Amino acid sequence: MKKLLLAVLLGVAGTALAGEPVLINGAGATFPYPLYSKWFSEYNKLHPDERFNYQSIGSGGGIRQIVSGTVDFGASDAPMTDEELAKKPDLVHIPTVLGAVVVTWNLPGVTALKLTPEALAGIFLGQITKWNDPKIAQVNPGVALPDKAIAVVHRSDGSGTTAVFTDYLAKVSPQWKQKPGAGKSVRWPVGLGAKGNEGVTGMVKQMPGAIGYVELAYADQNKLPMAELRNQAGRFVKPSVESTTAAAADVQLPDDFRTSITNAAGEGAYPIASFTYLLVPKNFQNPVKGQSLVKFLWWATHDGQKFATPLDYAPLPKPVVEKVERKLKTLTVQGKPVALGSSK
Amino acid sequence: MRARADTPQPAAARPRVNRGDRAWGLILSALGGAVLIIAGGIILSLVRVARPVFAEVGLEDFLTGQDWDPLSDVFGALPFIYGTVVTSVLAILIALPVALGMTLFLAEMGPKWLRQPVAFAVETLASIPSVVYGLWALFVLVPWLRQTVQPFLGDHLGFLPLFSGPPLGLGYLAAALVLAVMILPTIASVTGEVLKTAPVAVKEGALALGATRWEAIRMAVLPHSRPGIFGATLLGLGRALGETMAVTMVIGNSPTISASLFAPGYTLPSVIANEFAEAAGDRHTGALAALALVLFGITLLLNSVARLIMQRGQRKLQGRAA
Amino acid sequence: MNGSLLRRKAVNHLLTGLCALMVLVALLPLVSVLWLVIKNGAAGLSWTFFTALPRPVGEEGGGVGNAVVGTLYIVAIACAFGLPLGIGAGVYLAESRNGLFARGIRFTAELLAGVPSIVIGIVAYGVVVVPMKRFSALAGGVALALLMIPTLARATEDLVRLVPGSLREASLALGVPQWKTSLRVVLRTAMGGIVTAVLLSIARVAGETAPLLFTALNNQYWNLRPDQPTSTLTVQIFNYAISPYEDWHAKAWSAALVLLLVVGVLNLLARQMTRTRLKGAR
Numbered sequence: 001m002k003k004l005l006l007a008v009l010l011g012v013a014g015t016a017l018a019g020e021p022v023l024i025n026g027a028g029a030t031f032p033y034p035l036y037s038k039w040f041s042e043y044n045k046l047h048p049d050e051r052f053n054y055q056s057i058g059s060g061g062g063i064r065q066i067v068s069g070t071v072d073f074g075a076s077d078a079p080m081t082d083e084e085l086a087k088k089p090d091l092v093h094i095p096t097v098l099g100a101v102v103v104t105w106n107l108p109g110v111t112a113l114k115l116t117p118e119a120l121a122g123i124f125l126g127q128i129t130k131w132n133d134p135k136i137a138q139v140n141p142g143v144a145l146p147d148k149a150i151a152v153v154h155r156s157d158g159s160g161t162t163a164v165f166t167d168y169l170a171k172v173s174p175q176w177k178q179k180p181g182a183g184k185s186v187r188w189p190v191g192l193g194a195k196g197n198e199g200v201t202g203m204v205k206q207m208p209g210a211i212g213y214v215e216l217a218y219a220d221q222n223k224l225p226m227a228e229l230r231n232q233a234g235r236f237v238k239p240s241v242e243s244t245t246a247a248a249a250d251v252q253l254p255d256d257f258r259t260s261i262t263n264a265a266g267e268g269a270y271p272i273a274s275f276t277y278l279l280v281p282k283n284f285q286n287p288v289k290g291q292s293l294v295k296f297l298w299w300a301t302h303d304g305q306k307f308a309t310p311l312d313y314a315p316l317p318k319p320v321v322e323k324v325e326r327k328l329k330t331l332t333v334q335g336k337p338v339a340l341g342s343s344k
Numbered sequence: 345m346r347a348r349a350d351t352p353q354p355a356a357a358r359p360r361v362n363r364g365d366r367a368w369g370l371i372l373s374a375l376g377g378a379v380l381i382i383a384g385g386i387i388l389s390l391v392r393v394a395r396p397v398f399a400e401v402g403l404e405d406f407l408t409g410q411d412w413d414p415l416s417d418v419f420g421a422l423p424f425i426y427g428t429v430v431t432s433v434l435a436i437l438i439a440l441p442v443a444l445g446m447t448l449f450l451a452e453m454g455p456k457w458l459r460q461p462v463a464f465a466v467e468t469l470a471s472i473p474s475v476v477y478g479l480w481a482l483f484v485l486v487p488w489l490r491q492t493v494q495p496f497l498g499d500h501l502g503f504l505p506l507f508s509g510p511p512l513g514l515g516y517l518a519a520a521l522v523l524a525v526m527i528l529p530t531i532a533s534v535t536g537e538v539l540k541t542a543p544v545a546v547k548e549g550a551l552a553l554g555a556t557r558w559e560a561i562r563m564a565v566l567p568h569s570r571p572g573i574f575g576a577t578l579l580g581l582g583r584a585l586g587e588t589m590a591v592t593m594v595i596g597n598s599p600t601i602s603a604s605l606f607a608p609g610y611t612l613p614s615v616i617a618n619e620f621a622e623a624a625g626d627r628h629t630g631a632l633a634a635l636a637l638v639l640f641g642i643t644l645l646l647n648s649v650a651r652l653i654m655q656r657g658q659r660k661l662q663g664r665a666a
Numbered sequence: 667m668n669g670s671l672l673r674r675k676a677v678n679h680l681l682t683g684l685c686a687l688m689v690l691v692a693l694l695p696l697v698s699v700l701w702l703v704i705k706n707g708a709a710g711l712s713w714t715f716f717t718a719l720p721r722p723v724g725e726e727g728g729g730v731g732n733a734v735v736g737t738l739y740i741v742a743i744a745c746a747f748g749l750p751l752g753i754g755a756g757v758y759l760a761e762s763r764n765g766l767f768a769r770g771i772r773f774t775a776e777l778l779a780g781v782p783s784i785v786i787g788i789v790a791y792g793v794v795v796v797p798m799k800r801f802s803a804l805a806g807g808v809a810l811a812l813l814m815i816p817t818l819a820r821a822t823e824d825l826v827r828l829v830p831g832s833l834r835e836a837s838l839a840l841g842v843p844q845w846k847t848s849l850r851v852v853l854r855t856a857m858g859g860i861v862t863a864v865l866l867s868i869a870r871v872a873g874e875t876a877p878l879l880f881t882a883l884n885n886q887y888w889n890l891r892p893d894q895p896t897s898t899l900t901v902q903i904f905n906y907a908i909s910p911y912e913d914w915h916a917k918a919w920s921a922a923l924v925l926l927l928v929v930g931v932l933n934l935l936a937r938q939m940t941r942t943r944l945k946g947a948r
């Protein structure tokens with residue numbers, strides 16, 4: 001038996017040396033995971049020799065893993081902080097797509113809901129504890145809100161979705177800014193924790209009375225309702241690909257792409273939208289992996305964009321794509337630039 | 345054999361045999377010693393990863409801190425220790441009477457033919473993987489708690505802080521129940537062994553003097569078995585404290601301390617399972633390793649005490665027999 | 667007098683009934699778990715379930731073939747490390763009965779058997795993942811091996827001790843050196859029991875999840891490279907269970923059924939072997 005095992009191990013090691021497909025490991029954000037898993041699957045069909053193994057462990061984990069070098073690329077919705085970047089200054093943010101963080105709930109019979117920024121902050125601060133609270137009922141005439149306790153569901157892991165959501169709450173609620181504050185994981189005053197966008201969606205779906213925040217695609221795929229939020233212009237806006245795109249309309253992207261587009265000013269802008277990023281080193285040491293990864297990034301930000309809308313992500317606006325192109329051309333493999341098609 | 349035939353003097357052959365034996369002894373000692381090396385390695389690697397936190401926060405502040413905020417490097421272990429202790433102790437309170445009742449029935453009261461199949465069932469219960477219990481708890485136990493048990497308890501006993509709050513399903517109670525199921529086999533099998541060793545003479549004497557079966561058990565069997573049952577409880581507790589997956593799936597992942605059993609909480613193993621892969625920076629990793637060290641310490645202590653108690657019980661028994 | 671006797675009898679009946687009830691209470695979860703795993707899991711079992719890769723998030727269909735293979739692979743790695751060490755340590759314990767060193771090892775092995783598996787996961791992370799800078803099947807295998815060693819060592823010790831001293835003495839008296847006696851006579855005699863112990867410990871580690879979460883991590887593809895992240899059934903069940911997708915929930919139940927079947931067959935096999943061995947001994 002032992003000999004057999006040994007033989008298996010040796011055999012495996014043998015095939016490993018014989019030049020198998022390129023294996024590229026990535027980890028991070030759950031926010032774009034539905035799209036990324038589609039991308040990696042489609043890209044693998046085009047390039048059967050290149051396999052991208054992506055684990056959606058949360059943006060916090062993505063940053064940690066790429067900084068410590070246990071993965072080949074990371075992914076995060078929240079741009080890395082200066083402090084994080086100081087630990088590994090040669091990392092580059094590549095925006096891949098735009099997404100919206102939606103507020104979803106589980107109340108049988110209640111399929112539409114409007115929320116003001118104050119009500120939203122109040123719920124997640126634990127000050128509004130019943131569904132029929134006047135602060136919610138006020139803007140929802142005609143909706144039969146039950147006298148039921150609100151069960152807040154938030155992320156238990158370090159999350160870019162949380163960072164985007166709390167970044168928004170800190171902008172609209174002075175009290176939020178002071179106490180829990182904004183970040184990938186905050187000290188929640190109330191609620192249950194769930195792992196990943198998958199976990200929050202799963203928990204909300206299972207628990208009547210629950211409210212949570214997830215990426216648009218997760219709510220849509222699971223046919224969960226999404227709240228209309230009042231934006232800076234005073235209008236209630238439904239989360240959608242269009243309103244997400246509108247949120248990025250006026251954005252002035254800095255050269256390193258790190259920016260926040262929550263609480264955007266536009267009339268039709270959904271207030272909790274965000275870019276999501278892949279994190280890669282400026283210069284790749286491994287020639288094979290580097291080539292594959294840069295080429296994949298080019299594909300994702302060009303041909304790959306067509307998969308975004310069906311999955312409820314907003315494609316990158318044209319000026320951003322052009323900027324990304326310039327950035328991709330500065331990436332190097334062992335000090336040498338990668339040959340990339342100027343167009344598709 | 346042939347080598348020995350070639351050498352005329354048996355005395356010359358002997359060292360060769362000894363060399364084989366010596367090598368064999370060395371190999372075995374090395375393999376045995378590996379156990380010690382592993383144990384040392386476990387402690388060393390945990391301490392090494394955890395050190396930055398103890399150096400920075402201090403052991404006492406770490407153990408008594410109530411806030412867990414990895415992003416601002418605030419690490420307090422108390423909510424996790426609290427959650428672990430509450431769920432495990434509650435699990436024992438649920439599982440012990442069940443296990444004891446069951447083993448008493450099988451050993452002293454019920455028909456003999458029942459023993460074998462029930463023992464097999466309990467073994468099966470022990471062999472089900474934790475994650476399968478978690479799956480079952482998440483989709484069967486939790487909805488049942490949320491829709492039936494918690495509203496009932498809340499309506500009738502809601503004035504107690506223990507049963508206050510909205511019925512979420514997830515939380516301390518769910519975790520304790522699934523833990524109770526999982527440690528039941530541990531407690532039952534050890535208790536069963538202990539009951540088997542109860543002196544028959546005293547029990548039969550009591551029965552002969554007109555005691556009812558229960559009185560005989562209470563007077564003859566239980567006092568004798570008490571240390572063993574206590575040891576079984578500690579072993580079960582040790583198992584419950586370290587149980588990870590099933591608890592992680594139903595505890596609610598909230599690092600808070602609440603009196604209500606309906607509230608979501610967090611345990612030491614769960615927070616490690618959820619956060620370790622994504623812990624940002626040495627300090628967060630260190631804090632999680634420190635939690636593991638706390639867990640390691642508690643289980644080590646419990647297991648040592650349990651073994652000592654049971655060994656002493658056995659020795660006493662042997663002394664009596666002699 | 668009469669009343670008190672009646673009361674005593676009533677108490678007796680009441681407590682007997684209560685204890686009988688406890689048997690039912692204890693068996694209820696078992697019935698519930700088994701029934702629901704079979705009910706919810708059986709429908710999803712198909713050829714594709716074992717042969718296909720998982721589909722992208724939210725798309726239905728696909729399978730968990732890579733996780734089935736991954737679990738087998740990681741368990742094989744665990745055996746490669748765990749069996750020689752565990753069995754060897756057990757033989758050592760049995761052969762050198764009462765030295766301080768041996769007693770220390772025995773006690774340590776007993777305590778190690780009680781260490782939570784999640785703690786072992788951190789150790790494997792520190793020992794394998796950090797230096798290799800990558801999650802890997804190897805790291806998962808090492809974690810599972812660490813879980814195997816203490817229980818296997820104690821079981822082996824007990825089994826080797828069961829070998830009658832007369833056998834050993836007969837062999838030594840025939841001039842067979844000690845080491846050959848150990849290997850050829852003692853170990854061979856105990857082998858049936860040791861194989862049973864091995865089967866049981868494989869059944870146990872195959873169901874482990876916690877120590878794999880941050881060692882083997884996961885992988886969407888087939889993987890048989892020891893230095894790459896690898897999918898396992900248990901981690902897949904966890905991920906699928908907490909997800910919102912119905913299709914994934916169904917897959918989690920099916921995977922749980924597969925896991926229970928594997929564990930059950932291993933346990934039954936071990937039981938059967940024990941039974942025939944005992945009969946043979948008689």
